[in-house]
Structures are given as C-alpha cells and as structure tokens.
Amino acid sequence: MAIQLYNTLSKEKEKFEPIEAGKVKLYACGPTVYNFIHVGNGRMSVVFDVIRRYFEYRGYDVTYVHNFTDVDDKMIKAANDLGITVLDVAEKYIQEYLTDLHTLGNKPADVNPRVTEHIPEIISFIEGLIAKGLAYEVKGDVYYRVHRFSDYGKLSRQSIDDLQSGARVEVDEDKESPLDFALWKHAKDGEITWNSPWGDGRPGWHIECSAMAMKYLGETFDIHGGGRDLCFPHHENEIAQSEGLTGKPFAHYWMHNGFVNIDNEKMSKSLGNFILVRDATNAFGGAVLRFFYLSTHYRNPINYSPDILESAKNGLERLQTAYHNLKHLHSLYAKDEGGKVSEEIHSSLDALQTQFIERMDDDFNTADAIAVLFELAKQMNTYVANKVYNKAEIEAMLSLYMELADVLGIQLDIVQELLDSEIEQLIAERKQARIDRNFTRADEIRDLLKDKGILLEDTPQGIRWRRES
Numbered sequence: 001m002a003i004q005l006y007n008t009l010s011k012e013k014e015k016f017e018p019i020e021a022g023k024v025k026l027y028a029c030g031p032t033v034y035n036f037i038h039v040g041n042g043r044m045s046v047v048f049d050v051i052r053r054y055f056e057y058r059g060y061d062v063t064y065v066h067n068f069t070d071v072d073d074k075m076i077k078a079a080n081d082l083g084i085t086v087l088d089v090a091e092k093y094i095q096e097y098l099t100d101l102h103t104l105g106n107k108p109a110d111v112n113p114r115v116t117e118h119i120p121e122i123i124s125f126i127e128g129l130i131a132k133g134l135a136y137e138v139k140g141d142v143y144y145r146v147h148r149f150s151d152y153g154k155l156s157r158q159s160i161d162d163l164q165s166g167a168r169v170e171v172d173e174d175k176e177s178p179l180d181f182a183l184w185k186h187a188k189d190g191e192i193t194w195n196s197p198w199g200d201g202r203p204g205w206h207i208e209c210s211a212m213a214m215k216y217l218g219e220t221f222d223i224h225g226g227g228r229d230l231c232f233p234h235h236e237n238e239i240a241q242s243e244g245l246t247g248k249p250f251a252h253y254w255m256h257n258g259f260v261n262i263d264n265e266k267m268s269k270s271l272g273n274f275i276l277v278r279d280a281t282n283a284f285g286g287a288v289l290r291f292f293y294l295s296t297h298y299r300n301p302i303n304y305s306p307d308i309l310e311s312a313k314n315g316l317e318r319l320q321t322a323y324h325n326l327k328h329l330h331s332l333y334a335k336d337e338g339g340k341v342s343e344e345i346h347s348s349l350d351a352l353q354t355q356f357i358e359r360m361d362d363d364f365n366t367a368d369a370i371a372v373l374f375e376l377a378k379q380m381n382t383y384v385a386n387k388v389y390n391k392a393e394i395e396a397m398l399s400l401y402m403e404l405a406d407v408l409g410i411q412l413d414i415v416q417e418l419l420d421s422e423i424e425q426l427i428a429e430r431k432q433a434r435i436d437r438n439f440t441r442a443d444e445i446r447d448l449l450k451d452k453g454i455l456l457e458d459t460p461q462g463i464r465w466r467r468e469s
C-alpha cells in the first residue's frame with residue numbers, strides 16, 4: 001500500500017511518489033504575524049503537523065518548512081497602532097504563535113523562514129522574472145505579467161479570460177493589466193524599506209513563498225500546502241512566479257485544508273467572527289482543540305461551537321481513561337515475568353494497526369483513524385475488566401496504543417494544562433491556607449503549580465503568575 005493524497009492540482013486522489021526516494025519535502029504557508037492566530041489558522045497548523053508525522057511514521061525523512069510573513073500592510077498598520085517597529089511586532093507575535101503551536105501539540109518545523117531575512121533572495125528572484133519578460137517595473141513598483149504565463153489559473157481552474165472579465169480595474173495603479181500582481185512595492189513615507197534595483201521598497205506577499213520554498217526545498221519539491229483560502233490568488237501566483245522562472249513544476253502535490261466555520265459561516269479576521277486559539281485553549285486545553293480538529297477529515301469544513309468542543313473533550317477523556325487504566329494495571333504487574341501474548345490479542349492488535357494505516361494512507365483520514373483508536377481502547381477496557389492478565393499482553397496493547405496516538409499527536413496523559421481560572425483558584429486557595437497558617441497545604445499548592453510550569457512572583461500588588469516558557 002502507498003499513501004494516496006488528494007491533489008488540488010489534478011482534483012484527484014493520487015498515489016504519493018516522492019521526488020527523492022524516502023524523502024518528503026513539504027512547505028506550508030504560515031501566518032502573517034501581526035496578531036494572535038484564530039482557530040481557523042490553528043487547524044491548518046495541526047493538519048500539516050499530522051501529515052508530517054504520518055510520513056515520518058511511514059519511514060520518510062521529512063523536511064518541513066513553514067514561513068512567517070513578517071512584513072506587509074497589516075504588519076505596518078499593527079506597528080503604527082502599537083507605536084513599535086514592524087520587526088518588534090513580528091518578534092512578539094512569532095513567539096505567541098510558537099506558544100500556540102506548542103499548546104496544540106505540534107512539533108516544531110525544520111525551518112521557519114522570515115521574509116525580512118530573505119530580501120536578497122527575493123530581489124534576485126524578481127530580477128530573474130524581469131529578465132524573462134515575466135515582470136516589469138513601473139515607478140518603483142514591479143508587477144508580474146500574468147498574460148505571459150499560459151498556465152495561469154491551472155490550480156484554481158480559472159482561465160485568464162474569465163479572470164480578466166471579472167477583474168476590478170484600480171484607477172490609481174499603473175499596471176498593464178488588472179490581473180498583474182505586485183512583486184515589489186515602492187517605499188511609502190515612514191514604511192520599513194529595503195534597497196533594490198527599483199529603488200527603496202518591500203516585497204509583495206506572494207513572492208516570499210516562491211523564494212523561500214525554493215531556497216530550502218529546491219526548484220521542484222513534493223508537497224505545498226495551506227488553508228483552502230490560499231488556493232487563489234496566493235498559490236496560483238506562487239506557481240506563476242516559480243514555474244515562470246524555472247520552467248519546471250514547482251510542487252508535485254498541492255494540499256488544502258477546509259475552513260473552520262462558526263455558526264456555519266467561515267471564521268476569518270476580516271469577517272470579525274473569529275475565536276483566538278489562545279482563548280479556545282484557555283477554555284478547553286490544547287489537546288482538546290487538537291482532538292476536535294482531527295475528528296473531521298482535513299478537507300471537510302468543521303463547525304466550532306462550545307458544545308462540539310465539550311463533546312471532543314469527552315471523547316479525548318475516554319481515550320485517556322482507557323490508557324490510564326491499562327497503565328495502572330501495568331504498574332501492578334511491573335515485577336512480573338513477561339509471559340506470552342496470546343494469539344488472539346496478537347492478531348487483533350495487528351489488524352488494528354493495519355486498519356489505522358489503511359485509513360491514514362487514504363488521504364490522511366484522521367477521523368477514521370481515531371475510530372480505530374476507540375476500538376483499541378474498547379479492547380483494552382475489556383481486557384482490564386477480564387481479570388486474567390499477563391505483563392506481555394499489557395505491554396503489547398499499551399505500546400500500540402501509544403504509537404498510534406503519537407502519530408496523531410493525541411495526548412494520552414491526563415496532564416491537561418491548568419486553565420487560567422484553575423490557576424487563579426489555586427492561588428486564592430494558597431493565600432487562604434497561609435492566612436490559616438496551613439503551610440503544608442500552601443506548600444503543596446506551590447509545588448503543584450511549579451510542576452505545571454506556573455511561576456509565582458510576589459509583587460507589591462499581590463501574587464502574580466506566569467507560565468514558564
């Protein structure tokens with residue numbers, strides 16, 4: 001069996017064939033780091049984390065590149081609003097983003113390139129496009145000449161003519177065609193700028209991903225991904241830039257995850273109907289939000305609501321309880337001889353592992369893969385209730401269970417992070433314990449918080465707390 005994945009480019013499920021045997025080169029578009037991310041952005045990060053983990057589980061060596069857009073109009077506006085530099089805005093929200101990814105249980109990407117650290121690569125990319133007649137300069141701006149790239153529209157299945165007739169003509173622009181998009185924007189007053197052959201300015205949005213993907217993954221790589229909203233124009237423009245420059249395919253497979261809806265409308269910053277990942281994880285925990293994401297196939301839309309999150313929490317807790325009960329049993333038999341795994345258990349575990357792989361091989365069907373985990377949990381519960389055990393069997397079940405949960409990044413230990421409200425409550429309780437001179441309890445609470453990575457500081461205004469980073 002091989003991994004099959006849905007390729008937006010062909011609109012079909014295709015067998016995955018790596019460019020280089022045993023390797024996967026994966027690029028997924030990252031956030032513009034001007035604010036906290038919302039639950040829709042969080043989904044994308046978890047989807048591509050699981051895709052990466054699954055390729056690794058199947059023996060591939062994965063290089064995962066996930067960029068940060070650290071200069072654009074929104075960044076400049078945020079910097080002006082906050083009265084700090086664009087780079088300071090970026091630094092702040094990159095750290096907040098990485099904190100969110102950690103809370104969601106994502107593994108760090110191999111490379112997190114930032115636009116502002118790749119200006120020379122971007123400039124030489126644009127020079128290459130100008131040299132090929134695919135880009136032109138007007139008054140310090142550089143535009144991509146869309147009509148010169150005959151494959152334009154192949155990803156989003158639109159023809160240049162259709163796009164042309166629907167295009168809005170901006171009166172204040174000097175483009176040859178309304179379809180042409182900016183590769184380089186001339187400096188405006190007070191904006192962050194870099195020197196270029198076309199005068200001071202900064203890159204447009206799309207060019208960064210072409211330049212950075214190519215730098216870290218090569219002219220042609222395996223998989224390019226992102227949220228569905230990036231398909232057009234962002235990814236279409238990336239293809240035009242990259243294939244226009246090299247004459248080679250840019251990415252073999254294009255993967256897009258579905259939207260997160262709220263009240264059945266797409267969650268987005270521009271619609272103003274978004275929930276921040278930070279708020280959702282403070283309310284439910286990162287492991288629950290992740291479990292919610294993975295309970296639906298990545299290409300389908302999901303609807304966010306407190307009720308659905310609550311039921312995700314219950315589902316995850318059932319998996320965690322099965323794990324804990326078996327682990328407890330294991331601790332009771334720790335000193336036992338191993339024993340032998342019965343034929344029945346052996347073949348049942350084999351069958352479940354095979355099912356799990358089949359479902360994940362089928363375009364990363366995490367929803368069905370989770371169903372396999374539930375089936376295994378059920379068998380574990382039956383085993384625990386049976387009262388005839390041996391250590392080898394307990395270990396065989398535990399080991400497969402942990403292995404499969406780890407592929408999805410599902411957290412089995414019930415060491416849920418403390419929620420903000422729980423921390424406040426414990427601090428209040430500790431304060432009261434000290435007033436009551438119950439120092440044993442006060443110390444217990446201090447140690448508990450310390451174990452959970454919560455640092456307490458005495459300040460003139462009372463106890464302040466923060467999470468260890």
Ligand SMILES: [Zn+2]
Pocket residue numbers: 028029030209234
């Ligand atoms: Zn991108």
